[in-house]
Amino acid sequence: MIRKVILMGFTLGSSLLFIFQLMNLQLFNSDYSERSLNNAIQKRPVYPNRGLIYDRNGALWVANKPVYDLMVVPENLIAFDTIEFTSNLNITKEELLQQIKNASRFSKKLPSVLLRQLSMEEVALLQEKMWKFPGFYFQKKSTRDYILPIGSNVLGYISETNQNEIKTKTDYELGEMIGRQGIEKTYEKILRGKKGVQLFQKDRFNRIIGPYEEGAFDVMPQEAEDITLTLDAVLQGYGESLMVNKRGGIVAIEPESGEVLALVTAPSYNPNLLIGRDRSKFFRELVQDTISKPLFDRSLQAEYSPGSPFKTLNALIGLQEKVITSETLFSCNGGHYYARGAFMKCHCEIGTNSNVIKGIYNSCNSFFAKTYARLIESKPSAAEGVDLWRIHLEKFGLGDYLGYDLPIGKQGFIPDSNYYNRWYKEGSWGSSTIVSNAIGQGEILTTPIQMANFTATIANRGYFKKPHFKKASSEQSNDSLYPKNRTLIDAAHFETVIEGMHQVVERGTARIARIKDIEVCGKTGTVENFIRLNNEKTQLTDHSIFVAFAPKENPKIAIAVFIENGYWGGRWAAPIASLMIEKYLKGTVERRWLEKRMLEGSLMAEYEKPLSGLPFKINE
């Protein structure tokens, strides 16, 4: 009997064993279905075109253009004419063969990149001959096209994500473009859009054999939004051309709205250098230039002593705190003894009596030293005086990052009592110790954008809006996005100081900045500066500074110009600021001679001096 059931038993036993194993594989082990997805389906991201960037007047500034990666599938190669192939590609035969060797080491069946980011021009020549070169093909990608090759410091740049980044930025693929600096970084989310995904069926060699499920599970990419900047491309370009062969920065702001009209740093670079095949080469050059630092945005990151323009703020605080009135006169004897044996020079003639307006337009050091001393001494202790002064300055946005929408910046510095208590014994210092602050020297540090911002605050008679680079959209008005930051100073005092600033241009230190039919208000500055050269504190030629706004009533532009080692304020900064204002308000510049002088003028010789290793003269 048992003989009759042996094979039946085996059959039933095997069936049960198989069903058990099937349950194990198909019902209780999801691991296998995941692995199936991984090895049979390829997800390929679909990138939307990056958002375009326009200037405030709607001029297209940054667009996209196709670039081509030259790909190779080693398996499909046949013998080909290497000379014909390489002649258009700017690559030697040896390099090409080495690259192909590397590619086939990676995979014979899968495509590898041979050359990255070839331009359309480079590809066009080869494209029609491609039938001769099976195994090679071009893969289209998208990169930035800077229609206007200016404003690289504001725009920033994009580049491919690297191995490290994608660990933290999980929604990025390796090699996906990401905004690195400037607008591209700040508004990455808007400009990037939302990538989609396409699913492909792979075969066992990882080759794509077609869309998966006819694309039923594909996700379309979401188009990126375009951005309109507050910058005026014409003004920005003009500013950059004026700054050729000079170092420094220009910041122009529309006072009423806080919109930045131009943000120039010099030296700068053509943003088109940072796209395409030679990107890394040019980028390395920019990084390695530690002398002129083209990647260092002087308008946002350079902290300078503000110099004489700062006197306007001290005047306002003095007036508000009632240590002076608009009629208060101080006499100047070509300078001012602020302590025994300590003399602050002034270029006023001996016996000049100045009120605050004259103090401003003559830039009288004595007047402001005395005002400042009164201010500090108006409180029971110098410490309280300094802190009061500081509170006022903070309201002008000084000592603060300002919160604008670019990813870099510096805080600047406004000292407080703690700072001096740390330096000197507590109670042992007084107004005379810190009198340099009166004229914008000393410990104070500001960035050019902060200077433009406080100029805008004066132009607005007591408030500023956060400077920004992206124009408010129609849904969100400028007022709701950027509330007015008010100072603690009464409007009447602004009129006094503005009158002084107007006189600066009319009869004071910056008569060169006068523009026909436009009432310009400004203040020059000439800032002493030192570097450490061969371990010795060495004075260099003064920085040339000018802050201004125009027109006097209902101002449309506030500007700060900072020219490193440009000597006195009226020499470089004031003319440049004036030309910028004229260009912006009138559209054209009538003073051709001045424009020519500024465009062609160079300070390169001045910058060479400390590097030459020879003794040199300053302020020539």
Added chain:
Amino acid sequence: MNNSILYRLDWVSLLIYLLLIGFGLTNIYSTSFSEASFSLFNWSYPAGKQFWIFCFSLSLLPVILYINSNFFEHLSYVFYILSILSLLGLFLFGQKISGATSWYIIGGVSLQPAELAKICTALYVATSLSSIQMDIKKGASLARIIFIVVLPMILIILQPDAGSALVFTAIFFVLLREGLDLRTLYISLGLILIFIFSLLFDPIRLSIALLVLFFLVYRIILFSFPKTKKTPFVLTLGLAVIFSFSVDFIFNSVFEQRHRDRFNVILGLETDTRGIGYNINQSKIAIGSGGILGKGFLNGTQTKGGFVPEQHTDYIFTTIGEEWGFLGSCGLILLFTCLILRILYRAEKHTQPFPRIFSYCFASMLFVHFFINIGMTLGLVPTVGIPLPYISYGGSNLLAFSFMLFIYLNLDFNRLS
């Protein structure tokens, strides 16, 4: 007459056969499906070829049913000799395809004589075993049967096609049914277990375990039957230990690396998913990804990607697992089980030995194919390349197993006449 054939025919087996063929064609179509749609009737595609071979074999069904049953019995030795000659002829005229000289190619049609040798051997074994002089308990008779089976096996191994040769061991089940000493079954099972355990553990540890086991068994038996002798236990233990060590020796010194790898992967001693383990791993992934209901006809991503090799032939079950899921796979396994059990059940009804033994041969060969093929695909049995009858693509195999079924049907409905 016509009515009686309809009445007595084993419709269940025939229905299962048709279901299996239909399911097989569906899956062959799926494995070789590409976006460019093609007709099922196109000879140049696997599914089309298989379809036409099926039609051809079906057209022979009435012919085979019409033949007098005695014909098979009396001419079986002719068939056997012809099949041996055709196997020998391979060494002169055979075509080498992927390393094995297993095919004749005549006018674009390839024939695998090993498949036809299966029928012929089954028939001749049935004839020989049923002859009156035969007594399987006698050494001479057994030797004769073993010779009949081993001769084609050796010729097939020489091709080399060890997989097809392995199928002939199915006759072992027939011999067991027909009176072979049952101890051969127990010893074979014991040897297989020792073989597996010697590979899993080293022979020294296995020997110690065997020693303890035998001792315990001996004590238990001694408890019930106090007069049991010690000697057979000691002898068996000794032989088991020797076998265990010789397995170790043979495995490591006689086997080639590719053979060793197949066992190692199955026993989980190596997890090489790229090399030798690739097939099994991909096959498990494909089946596992099917889930309960499967991905649906033509929707298997693994199948489309061609991750599993030989998918329309030996690994066809992976497509079934992926596209038809747990339900489809179980359905197929149940169909096979029913068919085998059905044949065995009907075989036992025969009063004559020849039809019974032939049906038994058929059922056991079907079982060996079923067990090795699906077991291999599921990663339970070492990789042996043999097809799944009625399902896998392969004309000779389809023809051979169709004819075997038809002969079985013939014998079955002639039982009562």
